[in-house]
Amino acid sequence: MPSSPSLLSPDWIAxxxxxxxxxxCSCDATLRPSLMRAVGSTITPxxxxxTVFVARRQSRKLLQDLSTxxxxxxxxxxxxxxxxxxVKANRVQVRPMEAADQPLLDRYLxxxxxxxxAVGVEPPLTRAMLAYTPDDVVAIRFVPADAFDxxxxxxxxxxxxxxSAGGPA
Numbered sequence: 295m296p297s298s299p300s301l302l303s304p305d306w307i308a309x310x311x312x313x314x315x316x317x318x319c320s321c322d323a324t325l326r327p328s329l330m331r332a333v334g335s336t337i338t339p340x341x342x343x344x345t346v347f348v349a350r351r352q353s354r355k356l357l358q359d360l361s362t363x364x365x366x367x368x369x370x371x372x373x374x375x376x377x378x379x380x381v382k383a384n385r386v387q388v389r390p391m392e393a394a395d396q397p398l399l400d401r402y403l404x405x406x407x408x409x410x411x412a413v414g415v416e417p418p419l420t421r422a423m424l425a426y427t428p429d430d431v432v433a434i435r436f437v438p439a440d441a442f443d444x445x446x447x448x449x450x451x452x453x454x455x456x457x458s459a460g461g462p463a
Contacts, residue, residue: 300341301441301455306379307341310370313405318346318434319367320359328355333426334395334402335370344368344381345435347391347399349426357432360386366436369444374412378444379454383436391431399431 300307316332334347346368350357360366364385371378391399403424407417441454 302341310337317369334399380442381438382440387435
């Protein structure tokens with residue numbers, strides 16, 4: 295891990311760690327985008343590394359683009375408040391899901407159920423939206439190189455990791 299401080303404040307790290315809607319994006323060499331909803335995510339306590347989990351069969355184009363370009367952008371959004379964070383990197387590590395990942399995915403599902411209950415979405419719909427088979431899941435790990443507050447409002451698009459951009463608005 296890099297020795298430089300995290301781009302993310304403790305408040306942003308806590309939001310991501312709390313299990314929020316996670317969309318993983320990449321692009322091909324012509325900048326044509328690919329994206330997929332993650333079935334789970336986790337962040338290290340210091341915010342220096344993020345791992346997102348996607349279903350391979352649903353994410354073929356995304357995984358191909360990640361393999362080709364290494365470019366990743368992940369959007370974390372809290373449905374109950376619309377607080378939104380985007381992190382980007384130019385290098386990823388992809389591996390199959392491991393048994394040790396299962397508790398992370400279970401916690402993510404429970405957190406998403408609670409988030410979506412708050413906006414009127416019942417748990418069966420959340421479970422269907424985040425359904426996967428473990429042998430189909432891949433983990434994508436990266437070190438954020440750039441981060442942006444994408445919460446709707448006057449700070450939308452503000453780059454994080456600078457003195458004036460510490461946490462959610």
